[in-house]
Amino acid sequence: MSQPKYEQPDPNLDLILERVVDVSPELVWAAWTKPEHIKKWFTPIPWKTVECEIDLRPGGMFRTVMQSPEGQNLPTNEGCYLEVVENRKLVWTTALAPGFRPRNIANYPFAFTAIITLEPHGSGTKYVARVLHTDVEGRKKHEEMGFHAGWGKALDQLVALAKTM
Amino acid sequence: MSQPKYEQPDPNLDLILERVVDVSPELVWAAWTKPEHIKKWFTPIPWKTVECEIDLRPGGMFRTVMQSPEGQNLPTNEGCYLEVVENRKLVWTTALAPGFRPRNIANYPFAFTAIITLEPHGSGTKYVARVLHTDVEGRKKHEEMGFHAGWGKALDQLVALAKTM
Numbered sequence: 001m002s003q004p005k006y007e008q009p010d011p012n013l014d015l016i017l018e019r020v021v022d023v024s025p026e027l028v029w030a031a032w033t034k035p036e037h038i039k040k041w042f043t044p045i046p047w048k049t050v051e052c053e054i055d056l057r058p059g060g061m062f063r064t065v066m067q068s069p070e071g072q073n074l075p076t077n078e079g080c081y082l083e084v085v086e087n088r089k090l091v092w093t094t095a096l097a098p099g100f101r102p103r104n105i106a107n108y109p110f111a112f113t114a115i116i117t118l119e120p121h122g123s124g125t126k127y128v129a130r131v132l133h134t135d136v137e138g139r140k141k142h143e144e145m146g147f148h149a150g151w152g153k154a155l156d157q158l159v160a161l162a163k164t165m
Numbered sequence: 166m167s168q169p170k171y172e173q174p175d176p177n178l179d180l181i182l183e184r185v186v187d188v189s190p191e192l193v194w195a196a197w198t199k200p201e202h203i204k205k206w207f208t209p210i211p212w213k214t215v216e217c218e219i220d221l222r223p224g225g226m227f228r229t230v231m232q233s234p235e236g237q238n239l240p241t242n243e244g245c246y247l248e249v250v251e252n253r254k255l256v257w258t259t260a261l262a263p264g265f266r267p268r269n270i271a272n273y274p275f276a277f278t279a280i281i282t283l284e285p286h287g288s289g290t291k292y293v294a295r296v297l298h299t300d301v302e303g304r305k306k307h308e309e310m311g312f313h314a315g316w317g318k319a320l321d322q323l324v325a326l327a328k329t330m
Contacts, residue, residue, distance in 0.1 A: 006264035013266070058248050059172065061171060082265055095267035096278070100278045101178070102278055102297065102298065115265070135269060
């Protein structure tokens with residue numbers, strides 16, 4: 001089955017983190033979908049994720065609150081899940097509020113949709129996080145904010161946590 | 166199971182067309198999901214829908230081109246399907262491009278998500294079209310453009326077509 005053009009990665013608009021990790025897809029999935037786990041790995045230390053709420057189904061809420069190293073809480077992030085395929089694929093966006101309502105994204109530097117895919121790889125997982133932006137400017141802003149270092153460090157934390165689970 | 170607050174209709178932000186129609190959910194579903202049917206009912210006459218492309222799955226494309234009574238084609242509309250439950254529920258949005266990519270909606274008067282639900286009602290269907298907007302301004306603009314008359318007339322056309330199917 002050929003993939004339509006609009007589902008193929010676009011290097012101008014997408015940022016991708018791809019890595020083989022030595023924990024199973026089931027553990028990576030658990031880390032991504034349980035609030036008590038998200039709070040332990042989602043934000044690169046010394047930042048923290050101090051609140052998390054998950055309603056794991058299309059249209060459901062993915063809510064987090066981050067805290068700066070100085071102890072200040074940032075505004076709440078409320079994303080919306082789009083696709084939930086247990087142990088294999090998780091899609092959520094900041095462009096819609098929970099319940100699929102379009103969001104006014106003019107107040108944000110950029111909106112994105114994250115597509116996390118997990119594929120068994122030996123006893124580990126081929127992990128791909130593809131992050132889709134509206135336009136080149138959005139992709140650049142996210143890249144300059146430190147996407148690769150940030151998402152990479154968070155993944156290190158996820159893997160370290162998964163090994164204790 | 167209680168419905169979360171973010172899934173409950175909000176009269177300030179939503180427009181709703183609700184009607185019992187005397188054709189089955191299966192026929193209404195077919196009318197909504199086959200391009201050859203969409204072209205016959207989707208746009209209140211004398212407007213026309215002259216092109217339609219449907220990739221019926223979450224993330225898939227819902228593309229239409231409308232033509233004015235003067236014969237001029239409008240810019241292409243490309244929406245993204247979000248939820249597809251055969252014969253019961255169809256959700257799509259203009260806030261995302263196909264493939265779940267966030268769209269720059271600053272160039273449009275408003276973005277919306279449409280939630281079409283079909284429920285068997287005798288030999289007919291309880292039809293509910295709930296259209297979710299970002300803010301009160303978006304809802305008002307859509308209302309002033311003639312949402313109720315337009316979606317109502319299109320539904321009349323859908324029912325008339327379904328009776329010939």
